[in-house]
Amino acid sequence: MSNKEILKLGQETFIQQADELHKLADGLGQSFVDAVNALYKCEGRAIITGLGKSGIIARKLAATLTSTGTPSHFIHPVEAIHGDLGIVRSGDVMVAISRSGNNPEVTGLVALGRHFNMTLIAITGNPDSQLASASDVVLNCSVTREACPLNLTPTTSTTAALVTGDALAVALLKLRQFKPEDFAAFHPGGVLGKSLLLRVSDLMHKGDDLPVISVDVKLRDALEVIIDKKLGAVCVTDSSGKLVGVCVDGDVKRLVLANNNALDLPLDELMSTSPSTIKPDELVATALRIMESREAGPITSLVVVNDANEPVGILHIHDILRSGIY
Numbered sequence: 295m296s297n298k299e300i301l302k303l304g305q306e307t308f309i310q311q312a313d314e315l316h317k318l319a320d321g322l323g324q325s326f327v328d329a330v331n332a333l334y335k336c337e338g339r340a341i342i343t344g345l346g347k348s349g350i351i352a353r354k355l356a357a358t359l360t361s362t363g364t365p366s367h368f369i370h371p372v373e374a375i376h377g378d379l380g381i382v383r384s385g386d387v388m389v390a391i392s393r394s395g396n397n398p399e400v401t402g403l404v405a406l407g408r409h410f411n412m413t414l415i416a417i418t419g420n421p422d423s424q425l426a427s428a429s430d431v432v433l434n435c436s437v438t439r440e441a442c443p444l445n446l447t448p449t450t451s452t453t454a455a456l457v458t459g460d461a462l463a464v465a466l467l468k469l470r471q472f473k474p475e476d477f478a479a480f481h482p483g484g485v486l487g488k489s490l491l492l493r494v495s496d497l498m499h500k501g502d503d504l505p506v507i508s509v510d511v512k513l514r515d516a517l518e519v520i521i522d523k524k525l526g527a528v529c530v531t532d533s534s535g536k537l538v539g540v541c542v543d544g545d546v547k548r549l550v551l552a553n554n555n556a557l558d559l560p561l562d563e564l565m566s567t568s569p570s571t572i573k574p575d576e577l578v579a580t581a582l583r584i585m586e587s588r589e590a591g592p593i594t595s596l597v598v599v600n601d602a603n604e605p606v607g608i609l610h611i612h613d614i615l616r617s618g619i620y
């Protein structure tokens with residue numbers, strides 16, 4: 295098989311699955327609304343189940359719902375009848391995923407769900423199946439064919455079930471008015487959590503570590519502070535302590551090379567009078583975007599100011615990278 299033929303197979307898979315998803319979106323109706331409302335009003339947990347590849351999709355749905363404000367738990371249909379049903383309570387909602395809808399392990403578990411007075415939601419590719427008949431709400435995610443050339447391996451059907459679950463999660467997220475800070479509370483670790491939780495005030499250099507100098511000094515004095523504080527920059531303030539500029543070591547080097555008397559020049563002839571700044575309660579991720587997307591070019595240090603435009607800190611790119619946000 296040629297490289298061109300391999301590429302064509304990949305492209306056809308994308309196109310075929312996208313076409314099927316468009317059809318499913320067009321066919322979405324009241325049953326979807328009913329499923330969302332059932333999960334939204336659930337006083338217990340969403341119990342998600344499925345077997346085989348549908349079980350993998352079910353695990354993903356349980357994880358997505360739990361991380362976005364809908365407490366959920368995946369339960370294996372076989373292990374459920376050997377003790378795991380102990381986690382189920384009246385008031386829970388069960389979501390069962392099955393392509394055929396006639397899997398005996400899944401349909402058997404759904405039948406047991408009736409004993410717990412659970413609302414039963416089916417995500418299936420067969421709306422005439424046993425699973426559909428036993429459920430209160432049926433989400434039809436049937437597809438014309440699989441992307442598999444043999445039309446056997448679950449490919450498009452699992453994508454359809456996955457997207458159906460994601461659609462439920464997104465609708466519930468909106469209904470619950472789930473906010474970025476809520477997401478961060480459930481994701482305190484990793485890059486996502488840090489980017490939503492870590493504030494500039496958590497990383498900035500402040501107090502005795504903050505390089506600050508008065509505007510009425512010469513470059514020589516400013517350079518001593520830059521070297522001493524080891525941040526590559528110094529905040530320049532007026533007599534009232536307000537920020538009027540910033541002096542960075544790169545500018546100093548360029549001026550020294552161009553002017554033999556540079557160190558004796560007044561600082562206000564060198565400093566940048568419109569430095570990029572940020573407030574201490576802003577997210578570090580926001581600070582990183584400012585530093586990277588500055589119109590005049592990227593910078594490595596960002597001055598942190600309070601509401602009175604007084605410098606209270608400096609945030610360095612190295613501190614951000616060490617925190618794991620990039």
